[in-house]
Amino acid sequence: MRPETEAELAGMVAAAEAPLRIEGGGTRGLGGEGAGLSLSALSGVVLYEPGALTLVVKAGTALAEVEAVLAAEGQRLAFEPMDHRRLLGREGVPTIGGVAAANVSGPRRVQAGACRDAMLGVRFVDGRGEVIRNGGRVMKNVTGYDLVKLMAGSRGTLGVLTEIAFKVLPVPEAAATLMLKGLSDDAAVAAMAAALGAPFDVSGAAHLPETGETLIRIEGFAASVDYRAGRLAELLGRFGGARVESDPLAGAALWRRVRDVEDFADRPGDVWRISVRPSDGPRAAQAARAEAAVYDWGGGLVWVLVEEGRDIRPDLAGISGHATRVRGAGPLASAEPAPLAAMAARLKAAFDPKGILNPGAMG
Secondary structure, three states: OOOHHHHHHHHHHHHHOOOOEEEOOOOOOOOOOOOOEEOOOOOOOEEEHHHHHEEEEOOOEHHHHHHHHHOOOOOOOOOOOOOHHHHHHOOOOEEEEHHHHOOOOOOOHHHOOOOHHHEEEEEEEEOOOOEEEEEEHHHHHHOOOOOOHHOOOOOOOOEEEEEEEEEOEOOOOOEEEEEEEEOOOOHHHHHHHHHHHOOOOOEEEEEEOOEEEEEEEEEEEEHHHHHHHHHHHHHHHOOOOOOOEHHHHHHHHHHHHHOOOOHHHHHHHHEEEEEHHHHHHHHHHHHHHOOEEEEHHHHHHEEEEEEEOOOOHHHHHHEEEEEEEEEOOOOOOOOOOOOOOOOOOOHHHHHHHOEEEOOOOOO
């Protein structure tokens, strides 16, 4: 099914008695069971006001189109959404609705927040086929119940997103990446914590153990970047000498490598995404018996590569956090604590009483 309008989509959902699998660009394959319901026809920019830093776009719009529209005005999505295609070996076109539905957020989350923090308003069709609008199109008009945050990361299980309003930000004038070499995982997490705790507005902190690189990013006006990079290099001196990468293309390639977990792209095995306290990151990777790891968000996000078919969740018992399988067969995510599971069940019953929207997409 491929509705051409929001009203047509609402009619399809209202008439459905069997499960529906919500499809965006088909790049990740995380929809649930059921008949395919494609949003590819619901695309296009609804409203863009560069001066107000506001973009309203239909859910089926290609992410590349959104980024091109913003780039033409010197702006961007600050949360740096990941492109899963290489990691998962899939084709297709990432859509902005898929980004919002999965709350896809990249390295800049440590500074700019997640996708959900940039979302000002949404329109969606719930499981009854009713169209719901929540939030606003500009920052000052965000009022009422915050269904915007609820829809971000719900993976289409509570409603089918049709339109999202975003806060956008200017592209900074300059960027620099400080590179430390040869640190252990624990030392790298300590270095990243020191950088993030310093008053230098760090916009990325990652560690690549296999190449021994620890990356700290700073962005802003050129003079400010130069000053902060120098001060930060002094602060991190106890971790070894830092090389500063100021070339924009080289820096972009480094952070794309982190963002898209490119180191795992062509290697066999399952990939899991573990969210923990940064100080627990190395312990989580060790407990998971990872063949390889990538640390982002200062160590709070750990990507691990493990042998195919192994459920790492029992290995992580005793470590507070959440694990999600991103590539491979088997369980999708960690079970929620009982109180959260009960709350999620009540929300599902309220928004999707027929239980038809992406069943199985959350775990």
